[in-house]
Amino acid sequence: SVPPGVLPLCCRQPAWGRAAWQPPSLPLAPCRAFSNNKILVELDESSGVATMKFKSPPVNSLSLDFLTEFCISLEKLENDRACRGVILTSAIPKIFSSGLDITEMCGKSMEHYAEFWRAVQEMWLRLYGSNMVTVAAVNGSSPAGGCLVALSCDYRIMVENPKFSIGLNEAQLGIVAPFWFKDTFVNVVGHRVAERSLQLGSLHPTPEAHRFGLVDELVPEDKLQEKTAAVMAQWLALPDHARQLTKSMMRKAVLDRLVAHREEDIQNFISFISKESIQKSLRMYMEMLKKKKS
Amino acid sequence: SVPPGVLPLCCRQPAWGRAAWQPPSLPLAPCRAFSNNKILVELDESSGVATMKFKSPPVNSLSLDFLTEFCISLEKLENDRACRGVILTSAIPKIFSSGLDITEMCGKSMEHYAEFWRAVQEMWLRLYGSNMVTVAAVNGSSPAGGCLVALSCDYRIMVENPKFSIGLNEAQLGIVAPFWFKDTFVNVVGHRVAERSLQLGSLHPTPEAHRFGLVDELVPEDKLQEKTAAVMAQWLALPDHARQLTKSMMRKAVLDRLVAHREEDIQNFISFISKESIQKSLRMYMEMLKKKKS
């Protein structure tokens, strides 16, 4: 078993020449059992491109298990010299990811909240700081943490569909996106769009998301795979080393900020989420979701 | 009587749960007499929305009296649990506010300059840091300090009219917008637009202001009230606490910067404005305005 609040990560040999940005001093821990059925990982050795396909019904929510599997899968690819790029997409129709799993934040112990939040941080540090080319093929709605996953990639292609939306809508649930969600968002859409969108907890329809630069392009569903492959090929045409150092230069300030305030951020999350008023509104939200389903 | 350079503010009990951002250590002072006829304040208790209507002829210039009344009115609303949002607009045709009152900066004592500048800072700290939803209904031209007032709100709706313009045109008068005007501007329009606009002292016609994101939308005059109410309702649909914390997260860095350099900023203003060359160009500008009027 693992000490609470520590995400186990096994294979840590850095691939040589892939050292542009590294989250410093990650705690090592023995492996615990982890799910390996929430994300389908396929690596095409000829192109050097892996696909991580989220397949955690009903809505690919970011549970502790999902996040652990995500980090370990990403880490393995990061350390695999045969892999230079990763495509993130969903195997579930109409949803990319619904974001953080609310059941992990409701009626659990302080230790559990800490462990969960550390895993959320870990996922972002590894994805936003990845040395690989990361492309989000957003084939469904992508609220809150799902939007963060997309924002953390190098490029976002979204399926144009009047039913799909994307955004950091935390404020709608009465909760606040942490500063590093905000920093990531500001780096993509600028300060003004982020300020307005975060305060309103906006879920943007696809044309608006494209206009604001929240996604880089829109495609019809049947062109998604082809377009994603073409974009990935364009990014992989560059020499890895210069591209990695450039990416690191652009993202280092924001990555370092979380690394410097990581424990504080966990404490903030715990004390916020364990408030009775917040617990109450999360319970109400979950009731609402259950009723919707049935 | 009040010590020079201190803006008196009376009612300071913070509304509970409204503590997202607070300008630290504001000097308390006994009340002096202050005008209460330059701004018409009306609170609609059913909606929780107040309107502050500027009615200081001829051009709603930001005199020391106006600023004092503005701060006290805003403070009262901030502390009134019945009030959740404020609309800023003008009762004077064709002008929202002409900006800082030049007569306060011309031929006065050092003490007066200090008191005046502290009041300008205070206005911005309270408005930009307000926990309420603030919407500017810009129904006329809005140069310099008038533009700052609009920029400090959460949302800007401007009446589309070929005769109206908006911008931080200080450079046109040979003076320099202080760093916190600049920071506020950059947060709205980005670095490049701000750099160019501030150096040229541009007054942007309404379509350009909209294109640059300086205002969020344009409406015909007769739709302004309806549109403003609809926008306010949209923002008030969010739970206050999460929205306030989010707003604070977005604006804190810029607010803290003035708080940290407040006295220095006052000294800079005094030494700049009391230069004979600056006094001379302000006098010339006032002469020109007088001639225009007659």
Next chain:
Amino acid sequence: SVPPGVLPLCCRQPAWGRAAWQPPSLPLAPCRAFSNNKILVELDESSGVATMKFKSPPVNSLSLDFLTEFCISLEKLENDRACRGVILTSAIPKIFSSGLDITEMCGKSMEHYAEFWRAVQEMWLRLYGSNMVTVAAVNGSSPAGGCLVALSCDYRIMVENPKFSIGLNEAQLGIVAPFWFKDTFVNVVGHRVAERSLQLGSLHPTPEAHRFGLVDELVPEDKLQEKTAAVMAQWLALPDHARQLTKSMMRKAVLDRLVAHREEDIQNFISFISKESIQKSLRMYMEMLKKKKS
């Protein structure tokens, strides 16, 4: 002779009232002989506008000689009260500047690399921090360092031509744009466009460069001179002092950052450029250019 790594600059009397931003503690050095035939400088005393026309065949590459001449010419104009604005343009058809001269970075001594890099820094510090109005009349392609020269001006007008492109394409050559190239780029186009463009080493066709804000306007070749003069006149209509202080306020943070890390940045450049892998790819690139030519 001059100590290695020190760019000699002769006339250093600052023009009075032109002290908005000054690179601190520049090393003074006795004059060495320098070319004065790579840039044609003409000052029109009636308008106060100088033109610096690059005429260093075949492609206006930024050699050590070119950079030295550039800095000395700019310095002379900066100190000439008759001069208030500078237009940068090219006398060579189809190319504005091809950027840093690769022969200066290939097969030379450490001392040479240091001297060269200090000259590149010096050029940027003087141009980005210039108190004069600087307008780039980009009448040809402008990759890498050529793009930096344009980005460092106050305004960019580019000739619309399907054969011209502009961008910081360093990553294409396997090298990394230094942080101050990046800072300058981010200040013009924002974080997201810069992140993507730098990683891909994009050379943007003129319509795209305009859409991203990398250039401010596009004109047909035969309108370039007229348009440039009109833009310069618009900027010179403002009082110098307020405009200079405003420009300094906008650019100081980024200028100070290089000044604070100048020696470190030189060391980084030397250790990067002297790597055998980098030398090899630069040699291959030069071979390719030679073959293209013949």
